[in-house]
Structure formats: structure tokens, C-alpha cells
Amino acid sequence: MRPVGCHNEVMTTEIAIIGAGIAGLSAASELAEHRGTGEGILVVEAERDAAIHTSSRSAQQLIPSYGPEPVLELTRWSIARLLEAGNYLAAPLAWPSSFVVAGSPEDVAAMTVPGLRTLEGAELFELCPELRVNPQRFRTAAVDESAVRTDGTALVAWHRERALAAGVEIRTNSRVTGARRAGDLWELTLGAAPPKTVRAATVVNAAGAWADEVGALFGAAPQGLRPLRRTAALVTLAEPMPPEHPMVDDAAEDWYYRPDAAGAMISLGEAEPSEPCDAQPHEGAVAGLIAMIERETSLRITGVVKAWTGLRTERPSDVPVCGWDPVAPGMFWLAGQGGYGFQTSSALARAAAELVLRGEVGDWLSPATRDALAPDGSPDQSATPR
Ligand SMILES: Cc1cc2nc3c(=O)[nH]c(=O)nc-3n(C[C@H](O)[C@H](O)[C@H](O)COP(=O)(O)OP(=O)(O)OC[C@H]3O[C@@H](n4cnc5c(N)ncnc54)[C@H](O)[C@@H]3O)c2cc1C
Structure with a gap:
């Protein structure tokens, strides 16, 4: 009944x-x-x-040089809209936050669109001092100064x-x-x-x-x-990164980091196929990411505030x-x-x-x-x- x-x-x-x-x-x-x-x-x-x-x-980053051409056009339009809407709100919806892709000249060229400003040597290491320990790997960089961050x-x-x-x-x-x-x-x-x-x-x-x-x-x-896994974490740092520090992407392997109120947000940058689900980090993935960032840069990570995995779902x-x-x-x-x-x-x-x-x-x-x-x-x- x-x-x-x-x-x-x-x-x-x-x-x-x-x-x-x-x-x-x-x-x-x-x-x-x-x-x-x-x-x-x-x-x-x-x-x-x-x-x-x-x-x-x-990662809450809006990058006008990231993605295929239709995505770039949609991104430019969306950033302009959010900046404009923020003028009428108590807090902005988006604010400047440049994006740096660093690595060998070949890898950087493969990962970026033409026309971005190139940074090398002292100029690159002044902007991103944590890369100075690895001049052989981070020989050049392209910076997108029109990128913005959102909340x-x-x-x-x-x-x-x-x-x-x-x-x-x-x-x-x-x-x-x-x-x-x-x-x-x-x-x-x-x-x-x-x-x-x-x-x-x-x-x-x-x-x-x-x-x-x-x-x-x-x-x-x-x-x-296709849902594709990507894992990230908020971590604390021994030396704080200034809030205006750019987001930095490794051109060879696609891991990246950016400043955050907690310290830094870091990501493996992987794209691993998954079923639709509430994805969670694989065991050891965040520890491996921390070890890699500490090996390749002078950033020193003191703790993990939270870690997560999300599904980026792409069309062919x-x-x-x-x-x-x-x-x-x-x-x-x-x-x-x-x-x-x-x-x-x-x-x-x-x-x-x-x-x-x-x-x-x-x-x-x-x-x-x-x-x-x-x-x-x-x-x-x-x-x-x-
Ligand atoms: C680590 C990581 C970093 C990223 N960084 C960026 C970045 O810097 N910039 C950027 O632009 N993008 C970034 N993305 C991508 C961005 O987060 C996604 O493109 C976006 O969140 C997708 O939003 P959505 O609304 O389509 O999906 P979702 O947020 O997943 O929403 C879909 C909703 O549909 C609901 N749903 C599913 N099935 C049903 C059903 N049968 N009935 C009712 N409800 C249903 C789900 O519960 C879910 O709430 C990143 C993604 C990841 C994982």
C-alpha cells in the first residue's frame, strides 16, 4: 500500500x-x-x-591564450563581461593574474599561441625567482599578461x-x-x-x-x-609567494602552481580518462606532485590544506x-x-x-x-x- x-x-x-x-x-x-x-x-x-x-x-584562472581558437574568442568575451560586471558589485568577479609557461624553447612554443611576450634569463627569474635553481630546464617562458583570476x-x-x-x-x-x-x-x-x-x-x-x-x-x-581526471591541492609554503606572482605552468609536463591565500594551489595537470563520478585523488598522487615541484623549483611545501580531483569533460x-x-x-x-x-x-x-x-x-x-x-x-x- x-x-x-x-x-x-x-x-x-x-x-x-x-x-x-x-x-x-x-x-x-x-x-x-x-x-x-x-x-x-x-x-x-x-x-x-x-x-x-x-x-x-x-584553478579559477581565465587565460585568453589557452585553448583552441573558438575557446580563445569565448574567453576574451567572458573576461570583458566579468570585468565590466564587477564595476557594479561590492567585490570584483575577476582581477589581473598573469600566466607564465616556462621550459625549453620547443616546449614553450608547442604550449602557447604566437604573440605572447617572451621572458628569458634574469627577466624570467626576477618574475619567478623559484625557477632560478633550474636554468637548464627553464630556459625561456611566454607570459600572458591579459590573464585574470576569478573566485x-x-x-x-x-x-x-x-x-x-x-x-x-x-x-x-x-x-x-x-x-x-x-x-x-x-x-x-x-x-x-x-x-x-x-x-x-x-x-x-x-x-x-x-x-x-x-x-x-x-x-x-x-x-x-570524455571526462578526464585532474588532481590539485592547496598547500602551505615555507616562504610565502606574493599574491601578484603569476600562475606558472611547466611546458614539458603541464604541472602548475599559483599563489593562493593558503600558500599555493598546485596541480599535476594530468588528463586521465574516467567514468562520470565523484573523482578522488589516487593514493600518493599529491605526495608525488609535491616532490616534483620541490625537485624542479625552490618552492618548499610545508603542508597540504586540501587535495581534490575533478573531471574536465572534453569533446573530441x-x-x-x-x-x-x-x-x-x-x-x-x-x-x-x-x-x-x-x-x-x-x-x-x-x-x-x-x-x-x-x-x-x-x-x-x-x-x-x-x-x-x-x-x-x-x-x-x-x-x-x-
Ligand atoms: C583541477 C581542475 C582545474 C581547472 N581549472 C580551470 C581553470 O582554471 N579555468 C577554467 O575555466 N576551467 C577550469 N577547469 C574546468 C572547469 O572547472 C569546468 O569546465 C567546469 O566546472 C564545468 O562546469 P559544469 O557546470 O559543466 O560541470 P559540473 O560543475 O560538474 O556541473 C554539472 C552538474 O550536473 C549535475 N548532474 C549530472 N547528472 C545529473 C542528472 N542526471 N540530474 C541532475 N543533475 C545532474 C551534477 O551533479 C553537477 O552538479 C578546471 C577543472 C579541474 C578539474
Whole structure:
């Protein structure tokens, strides 16, 4: 016998967004702004809170020279947007924080885009004195002085608050476990007990590492999304690093560090395939990273404040997917942000809002980037029927 009050609650909304990471929440706030209201937008999140997967595990650096060309354009636009928005807030959303790639001339050239300022010898070691102990390895460097840092928690909170203030509803503990077509609507099953049903004309798939699994519930075209592990830690240092010290990336092996209020944030820079999951560091990984940084630089690490692993989820093209699925009507992809999810977030949210509401992205984004964002299997996303 069913318990009294245990009924299948049904709710109808216009737009359901699956996933409350930086992608889902920035899309929610941008959609609300473009529509003039957030009423009729529902964000459903599987976990007990927003942004507990990859969006709470990033390095929080926005680098206009990092990534393929479409990512660079999305990053430039997003940085300008965040700097501008910060003018109207009590605290900035982004601030200058240069990015240095150091190593042999060949490795640095392979890791960077042309046109960055080159640093060598005394100039490099003045900026990054900890590299002075290894002049044979750190022979040259390229510096991106237009890079900025963000506070990922504050940025997520900003989008969430804007969305809530506009009337968006956010439901946590609400994992989407099924989807079926009901007339012109999608009927989503939320795997809570008792189960709940949400009906929506448009569904935005912002499910991060799970996005292809979620897409399969809709019979959507797979995007070949690959979750890739990356491990990082906050550590204390014997000698503090000044806050204006750049983020430094080793061109040969991709490990990196940057200053942090705690001391430094350090990362292995690995890209190891994984299932979608709550990834955790492999045993010994952080100790190995600390040993490597202490071997290659003069940084001395005195303790680990916290360590974590996150999943950077990439498409084969390494360009995010933002557009209507070519097979499943009304299902919109916003996924595959890889290691660029924060640095592209504002531009992707705006592109998503324009595509969802108007069917096309304005010419603030180049045609090449608009094409690169289209879901695989979709020759012309603006022509995809909704
Ligand atoms: C170590 C590391 C360093 C990084 N550094 C940077 C950096 O410096 N700059 C940068 O721009 N990017 C960086 N990134 C990448 C960035 O963090 C990601 O691109 C971004 O967080 C992805 O956001 P998301 O919202 O797509 O995913 P997520 O934050 O993972 O959100 C997806 C959400 O969907 C939910 N979900 C999944 N399935 C369901 C379902 N069936 N029903 C309901 N909800 C569901 C999940 O619970 C999750 O909350 C880094 C990543 C890592 C791991």
C-alpha cells in the first residue's frame, strides 16, 4: 500500500536545466535576463547542493591564450563581461593574474599561441625567482599578461543569486533518471522518493561529466564527451609567494602552481580518462606532485590544506558543445567545457540564451566559433527544428 501523501508530483515548466554547476547556473541567469523573468525556468541538480562537482574544483584562472581558437574568442568575451560586471558589485568577479609557461624553447612554443611576450634569463627569474635553481630546464617562458583570476565560488553564487532573484527555481537532490516525449513536451522523471515528474518544452543538458549519459535518456546524438581526471591541492609554503606572482605552468609536463591565500594551489595537470563520478585523488598522487615541484623549483611545501580531483569533460574537438540536438527535439546541449568552463562561461551562457530564445547567436560571436559550438551530427544548428 502506498503511504498517505506519497504521490507522484507533476510540475510543468517552460525550460528545465539539468545540472547546477557553472554551466547550468550561468545559463539560468542569462536566460532569465534575456526573457525579462526567471519564472518558467527550473534548474534540477542531482546533488544536495549546487556546484559540488567540477565547478568547485577548478584553478579559477581565465587565460585568453589557452585553448583552441573558438575557446580563445569565448574567453576574451567572458573576461570583458566579468570585468565590466564587477564595476557594479561590492567585490570584483575577476582581477589581473598573469600566466607564465616556462621550459625549453620547443616546449614553450608547442604550449602557447604566437604573440605572447617572451621572458628569458634574469627577466624570467626576477618574475619567478623559484625557477632560478633550474636554468637548464627553464630556459625561456611566454607570459600572458591579459590573464585574470576569478573566485569560482563567488562567480557561481553571483549567477545563482541573479537567477533566484529573477524567479528561477533551483531544486537540489533531484537527479533526472528518465525522459520521455509527451506531445510537444519532455516528461522528466526525477529519481527522488517519491518520484517526481517535470514537464518542459525545452531541456538544457548542462550535466557536466554526465552530459552524454543524460543525452542518452532523450535519445540524443552522442557528443563523444570524455571526462578526464585532474588532481590539485592547496598547500602551505615555507616562504610565502606574493599574491601578484603569476600562475606558472611547466611546458614539458603541464604541472602548475599559483599563489593562493593558503600558500599555493598546485596541480599535476594530468588528463586521465574516467567514468562520470565523484573523482578522488589516487593514493600518493599529491605526495608525488609535491616532490616534483620541490625537485624542479625552490618552492618548499610545508603542508597540504586540501587535495581534490575533478573531471574536465572534453569533446573530441576540445570545443564546448552549445546548441540544439539534431535528433531529440527541444533538447539543448551545454557541455564539453573541458578545462575552460569558467573562462568561457559568460559567452557560452549568452550564446545558449540566444539560441534557446531566438534560434540564433548574434554577430558578437564569429561565424567560425558559432559553427564550432554546434552539436556533432548537426550541420547547421540554427536550422535545427525546435
Ligand atoms: C583541477 C581542475 C582545474 C581547472 N581549472 C580551470 C581553470 O582554471 N579555468 C577554467 O575555466 N576551467 C577550469 N577547469 C574546468 C572547469 O572547472 C569546468 O569546465 C567546469 O566546472 C564545468 O562546469 P559544469 O557546470 O559543466 O560541470 P559540473 O560543475 O560538474 O556541473 C554539472 C552538474 O550536473 C549535475 N548532474 C549530472 N547528472 C545529473 C542528472 N542526471 N540530474 C541532475 N543533475 C545532474 C551534477 O551533479 C553537477 O552538479 C578546471 C577543472 C579541474 C578539474
